[in-house]
Amino acid sequence: MIDQGRVLLVDDEAMVREATAQWLELSGFSVECFSRAEQALERIDPFCPGILLTDVRMPGMDGLELMTEALKRAPDLPVILLTAHGDVDMATAAMREGAYDFIEKPFVPERLVERIRRACEKRRLMLENLRLQQSLASRSVLEARLIGISPAIQRLRRELLALAELDTNVIIYGETGTGKELVAQCLHEYSIRGKKQFVPINCGAIPENLIESELFGHEAGAFTHAAKRRIGKFEYASGGTLFLDEIESMPLHLQIKLLRALQEHVIERLGSNTLIPVDLRVVAAAKVDLRGDPNFREDLFYRLSVSELHIPPLRERIEDVPLLFAHYAGRGADEHDREARQLSDHDLDALQSYAWPGNVRELKNIAIRYAVDPRASVAELLSRQTPLISAPLAGRQTLSLAVRVAEYESQLIREALERHQGNIKAVMDELDLPRRTLNQKMQRYGLNRSDFTAQ
Template identity: 35%
Template sequence: MRGQASMPTPVPRWKTAQPAARTVAPPNGMNLLVVDDDSAVRHACCEIGKSAGFQIFASGTIAESEAILNEQAIDIVLLDLRVPGGSSLDLLERARSAHPELVVILMTAFATVASAVEAMRNGASDYLTKPFALEELMQVLDRARRRRTFELEARRLREGTGESRSLSSLLIGNTAAMQQLSRMITKVAQSSHPVLILGETGTGKELVARAVHEGGAHADRPFLAVDCGALVPSLIESELFGYVKGAFTGADKAKDGLLVAADDGTVFLDEIGDLPLDMQTRLLRALQEKEVRPIGASEPVAVHARILAATNRDLPAMVEQGTFRKDLYFRLNVVNLRVPPLRQRRDDIPLLAAHFLERMRREDGVDYVVSDEALRVMHEYDWPGNVRELEHAIERACAISSGPVLTMAELPTQLQEYRAQTARGGSVIAVAPAAENVTVVHQSPGIVSIAELEKQAILNTIQQLNGDKLMAARLLGIGKTTLYRKLKEYGIEHI
């Protein structure tokens, strides 16, 4: 099959094999190993994985799988429960022991709650029952990719490897939108022209402004920011243009305005759309003449600072309405950078979450991790507050969590309501194993997620043991703290 690697000679090196260190790859740059002795199903899974952007490796036996895992930096394994040459569960256990961050998805046509629990105990991240839906496989692979991305970024941050993040945490991201923004920042940073930064609230416009400043020739000079919407007009005037001693009551000494104090550095005018019209006129004159007249002064002072401005408002519409000067708009809009909202760069959410969790780890000393269900909801949620809302959600979850695993129970109310509102079902197209080819059939909604299988296993075990949670935890192979956390996540206090 095109894109499939040749099989190396098996070498039993599970305890000593050390794959090359990896930085976070783009979402479409991960390696997927498909392990299934049914060539038709294996081929179908490989084609689906290839269409999703994975580099594909394939195997029909346990020995071949072990050899590939020892020789290649595999990110995700799609593993059939019954493969010739040994036990798939043993392979799962050995693979996860040698490569703890490996994401394994188990496939089987013999699904039972017991096998699901055993698979999870050995380290499986997800579970598919044959025949499974094409859409279901795509969703499972997408979840696995997000989990792998999150764990790789978390490891990179813990170990301090990879490229410097000095520009800003916002620039964490591998999506096309962020790569394009990064390239634009690199270009405009080398000039001295004004830059207009556009984007919704919470996207990180000030961080982009700092990135432009830090990437320029005067990165060692001051970066001074002022929120034009947070100050009354008289304070904006004195902040931007300065004043001389005795200019007004309380002015017992002269003060340079930000446009002068920045010297050869940068002045960032946040929420420029809130600047009053009279201040817009004075700012336009300062930009055109490269000088300002402080309040009470008789002589102008030269301005050398670069001006960056940002807004979440529609400036062209404001120009039409007469609330923003057209000449100032054109003066500021020499170059514009548009910061994408988080809903347009969803694949960056695991990277950003890992970044914020690493910061919390340094503050709290707790190595936090996000549960698969919580990570899925975070990926699907639209984040109207963008990166800032995500950051606050992570901080809140860490603050109220009773342990290192952040579940849906710790996420803000709006995300929990979103999960409840988006519960859905319906007919799907399924892939069934066949001797010669892949059969496409229609199947009623009967596919059960691994989270639901886990819930069934826990609740059924407790019920069979007449409510003995400690014994249930022991039989399920999980800690009692984990069991109580799971019950809390299910909304069950007493059983």
């Protein structure tokens, strides 16, 4: 049988309540019965599905008082009143106060069912509209925080909103500077835990001998200098979200304790034998794929990686660069009381031809410098980033293939310029590059012909 809707039925007379509930259930409704108005009121919130069907005359809180309080909690909730014959005038007045309908006792069951069916349909449409409005509002706010029009960032926003509804652990993958903590914050804020605390901790920034205390806390005297009890991040985040950044750097011995905490939902402070229950969502972030990593426990990986989000690097959504740059430059101008600057075509070309190895973090830094220095062009500011691009490849194996290719390309062009002492024609011939392409690459890597010209 198709579910016709949900009914909260309130009546202090047991026989009437049971008979009405039985008839409604046979008609396809899901019924929850209450003998007192106060009990029903606890089940009502703005997203309460179904309708309220209540007797008017009851001991304690009566049906009219229940209706008034229910409509404060859920203004669009349809309320149908069951009234005695002499209460018609009062019920009519109640409809002016927000009641959906009333029906006199004794009532014809078929008539009651039809009125409840219409009320449930109205409630269903109201809830769909409310959820749509909230979804649109969430997307609008999210677009203002995760800025961009590229397919990659649009996909990330969709996946984030879908995951926010699930109270599962998540791993966020992304290169340095892509905004992993911002994504984790958004995931928390749009989740059912959004009104609770968001607690971040960078596993790679805390000394190995202190990270266990940071996560699980300690009792006074647990170790040298532990003068008093300390509440750890796990305990402090209970009810909310714990964000473990750079999870790949967590020591193996601590991974075992983290796994136990996630499995058992309890922790022990250092120096204590007391188990403390915790209820939280863990969002972890990593720069590298943890799947198959010999330095990361497989069982912990599967406990954390119930869901995954992948943040695209900036070079894979280059069409978002002008929007992001304008956003951060505008904020920088406001914060430093400077007049906002307009990007020229030359500036836009420089922005979109740069490799952005530092991702959004690097872009934000350049944008603020652009906002506060009216004499500097984007190309000039990017040229000062040369050390980041042209640093030796040795010891930088964690960088992506695209960044390492860009570094190698920069090195080849630099060496050709040195060999030919800045002779652009000779460099073009050696590297088999058109003049425009060579100019763009030199601009991208901050290479100036005058630096190589023979004195």
